[in-house]
Amino acid sequence: MNPVIAVDNLRVRLGKREILKGISxxxxxxxxxxxxxxxxxxGAGKSTLIQTLLxxxxxxxxxxxxxxxxxxxxxxxxxxxxxxxxxxxxxxxxMTAVAFLRLMGELSGLPAAAALEKAHETLFHVGLGExxxxxxxxxxxxxxxxxxxxxxxxxxxxxxxxxxPTNGLDxxxxxxxxxxxxxxKEQHGMNVLLCSHLLHDVEQVCDEVVILKDGQIVHQCDLVxxxxxxxxxxxxxxxxxxxxxxxxxREIGAEGVSEAPGTWRIVxxxxxxxxALWRISARENLRITKLAYRRDTLEEIFLKAVGHLQPSxxxxxxxxxx
Amino acid sequence: xxxxxxxxxxxxxxxxxxxTRFLAVPRFVWPKLLGQRFVVILLVLSxxxxxxxxxxxxxxxxxxxLPSLGSGGDDGIRKMLAIDGKFFAIFxxxxxxxxxxxxxxxxxxxxxxxxxxxxxxxxxxxxxxRWTYIxxxxxxxFGVLSLVTLIPGLFxxxxxxxxxxxxxxxxxxxxxxxxxLGFLLYIVMVSLIALTCSAYVKWRVVAGALVLAFFFVLxxxxxxxxxxxxxxxxxxxxxxxxxxxxxxxxxGVEPTDDAPGAWDxxxxxxxxxGALLAxxxxxLRPVEVVS
Numbered sequence: 001m002n003p004v005i006a007v008d009n010l011r012v013r014l015g016k017r018e019i020l021k022g023i024s025x026x027x028x029x030x031x032x033x034x035x036x037x038x039x040x041x042x043g044a045g046k047s048t049l050i051q052t053l054l055x056x057x058x059x060x061x062x063x064x065x066x067x068x069x070x071x072x073x074x075x076x077x078x079x080x081x082x083x084x085x086x087x088x089x090x091x092x093x094x095m096t097a098v099a100f101l102r103l104m105g106e107l108s109g110l111p112a113a114a115a116l117e118k119a120h121e122t123l124f125h126v127g128l129g130e131x132x133x134x135x136x137x138x139x140x141x142x143x144x145x146x147x148x149x150x151x152x153x154x155x156x157x158x159x160x161x162x163x164x165p166t167n168g169l170d171x172x173x174x175x176x177x178x179x180x181x182x183x184x185k186e187q188h189g190m191n192v193l194l195c196s197h198l199l200h201d202v203e204q205v206c207d208e209v210v211i212l213k214d215g216q217i218v219h220q221c222d223l224v225x226x227x228x229x230x231x232x233x234x235x236x237x238x239x240x241x242x243x244x245x246x247x248x249x250r251e252i253g254a255e256g257v258s259e260a261p262g263t264w265r266i267v268x269x270x271x272x273x274x275x276a277l278w279r280i281s282a283r284e285n286l287r288i289t290k291l292a293y294r295r296d297t298l299e300e301i302f303l304k305a306v307g308h309l310q311p312s313x314x315x316x317x318x319x320x321x322x
Numbered sequence: 323x324x325x326x327x328x329x330x331x332x333x334x335x336x337x338x339x340x341x342t343r344f345l346a347v348p349r350f351v352w353p354k355l356l357g358q359r360f361v362v363i364l365l366v367l368s369x370x371x372x373x374x375x376x377x378x379x380x381x382x383x384x385x386x387x388l389p390s391l392g393s394g395g396d397d398g399i400r401k402m403l404a405i406d407g408k409f410f411a412i413f414x415x416x417x418x419x420x421x422x423x424x425x426x427x428x429x430x431x432x433x434x435x436x437x438x439x440x441x442x443x444x445x446x447x448x449x450x451x452r453w454t455y456i457x458x459x460x461x462x463x464f465g466v467l468s469l470v471t472l473i474p475g476l477f478x479x480x481x482x483x484x485x486x487x488x489x490x491x492x493x494x495x496x497x498x499x500x501x502x503l504g505f506l507l508y509i510v511m512v513s514l515i516a517l518t519c520s521a522y523v524k525w526r527v528v529a530g531a532l533v534l535a536f537f538f539v540l541x542x543x544x545x546x547x548x549x550x551x552x553x554x555x556x557x558x559x560x561x562x563x564x565x566x567x568x569x570x571x572x573x574g575v576e577p578t579d580d581a582p583g584a585w586d587x588x589x590x591x592x593x594x595x596g597a598l599l600a601x602x603x604x605x606l607r608p609v610e611v612v613s
Contacts (some may be wrong), residue, residue: 014611015375015611037491051608051609054443054446054447054608055446056443056446056607056609057609057611066518076340076449076451079447079449080337080449081450082447083447084443084444084447086440086443086444086447088440089439089440090439090440090441090443090444091439091441091444092435092436092439092441093435093439094435094445095350099350103346103347103350103443104448106338106343106346107344107347107445107448107449107450108343108344108347108448109337109340109343109449110333110335110337110338111335111336111337112346114333114335120334121328121329121330122330124329124330125329125330129556151444153330154333155333156331156332156333156334188330188331188332189332192330195335268465320433
């Protein structure tokens with residue numbers, strides 16, 4: 001299946017600084033609604049990558065393709081197939097929402113009558129139906145975010161690029177936005193590239209994640225597979241001298257990492273029962289204060305990728321396969 | 323089914339042609355512009371001169387009526403009433419004043435709000451290039467400025483052609499052609515000046531004043547250069563003078579002695595248009611890049 005976004009050794013230089021330093025990845029699958037999360041600390045190059053995909057920056061080397069079209073050389077073909085919701089306030093303030101969306105629809109290639117119909121339809125879809133004849137400039141922040149989402153999807157694009165869509169939203173509006181994004185991929189078959197600092201949002205809606213740091217991809221993972229693999233993680237809290245616990249775990253074929261004094265993250269092989277941990281603790285004279293199965297959350301994946309957290313023990317190592 | 327009951331569906335119908343898409347922009351802007359009181363007042367005022375010219379043309383083509391009105395019918399009056407290049411040059415000069423005023427009112431509201439609202443990424447994330455965006459904005463001004471330049475001009479020319487003999491049309495068809503070309507060049511120049519001012523100045527009033535100042539300041543500067551250096555080429559910097567000289571050449575009117583020629587003026591105008599376009603393109607970027 002063809003990827004939605006294919007980036008090959010992409011380098012982008014803005015002024016004297018190289019922002020993207022030769023990144024390569026293949027994301028999404030054409031024709032299948034998938035959401036891809038784009039994460040990274042500030043200054044990692046997320047916005048530059050998005051802007052390069054939109055054809056705003058010329059790559060200094062390498063290439064980026066969306067749905068098989070080169071983002072720079074075939075930018076008009078690309079732009080016909082994508083919708084973009086910018087991060088900052090980006091609206092035509094002195095227009096009603098209907099007129100604004102109709103103009104955006106027509107510029108995307110919709111005939112005038114269809115654009116008007118879609119404008120109403122999309123505004124109702126994002127929850128602005130009652131306010132659609134108000135000037136966009138009079139909208140609240142949450143309504144503006146919804147209007148920006150509406151203009152990004154009015155023409156039914158194959159790929160929607162959302163830059164911080166939940167910025168400034170209250171919890172209810174944020175939840176509504178996430179539901180809309182989920183619907184976009186699950187019900188309407190759109191691919192979504194979601195750039196956000198809110199890891200919980202990404203975790204809720206995304207199927208794949210790419211983490212950028214210093215203009216390079218430091219981690220790329222399939223979140224669904226990652227979640228399944230991480231079911232064997234156990235979090236253990238003990239009191240007492242746990243210096244020998246690591247060695248004891250290795251004896252039974254498990255692997256553990258001490259996150260903090262008395263706190264361990266353990267990968268338990270399938271054939272080993274949790275009871276083994278009680279036995280080891282008793283042998284090492286440790287008192288278990290907490291034992292819980294836990295997922296390797298996206299936050300941990302992110303922190304590990306950007307180097308702020310010790311890497312998790314690998315399940316394969318625990319099995320003794322490597 | 324009512325829209326609110328139907329729910330959102332992805333659009334999968336036919337798309338319009340990429341060339342005609344940008345026409346949506348002027349279609350949305352024109353009704354707003356024509357709803358402005360100052361624009362309507364200017365449009366009405368701009369009709370007076372063409373109506374007076376139409377009356378003049380009528381009298382000119384019915385010169386035989388003058389003796390009956392007791393005005394005599396000598397050659398001097400007939401020469402004064404002749405519809406020639408000079409007549410059209412004066413007509414264009416007067417109408418161009420209204421065009422500048424209209425551009426000063428309509429122009430600033432075209433790009434400045436998009437920059438203030440950070441709306442350019444929305445345009446450029448769609449199949450619309452910077453050139454097309456400028457073309458769309460120029461189309462707005464072209465439509466409005468045509469109402470005070472090309473359309474009344476053609477009306478006056480067609481009226482003269484219909485009242486005069488076929489021989490007049492055969493001998494003077496170049497006047498119509500010259501007027502159309504002259505006005506087109508003028509509209510492009512005024513539009514680019516207005517758009518550039520709109521792109522660089524956020525406040526509409528200031529941007530409008532800047533459009534007017536562009537003509538007055540350069541006219542003053544050109545006079546200063548001429549007087550201080552005791553030269554004539556300083557007039558080339560005056561866009562009003564340059565365009566009038568080109569019009570005179572297109573309409574077959576004798577140029578002013580010692581002043582720069584039509585080709586020189588035309589070349590300077592082209593350079594000016596190129597510079598304005600370059601400045602405008604530099605400002606119209608979807609994202610600001612800080613080096």
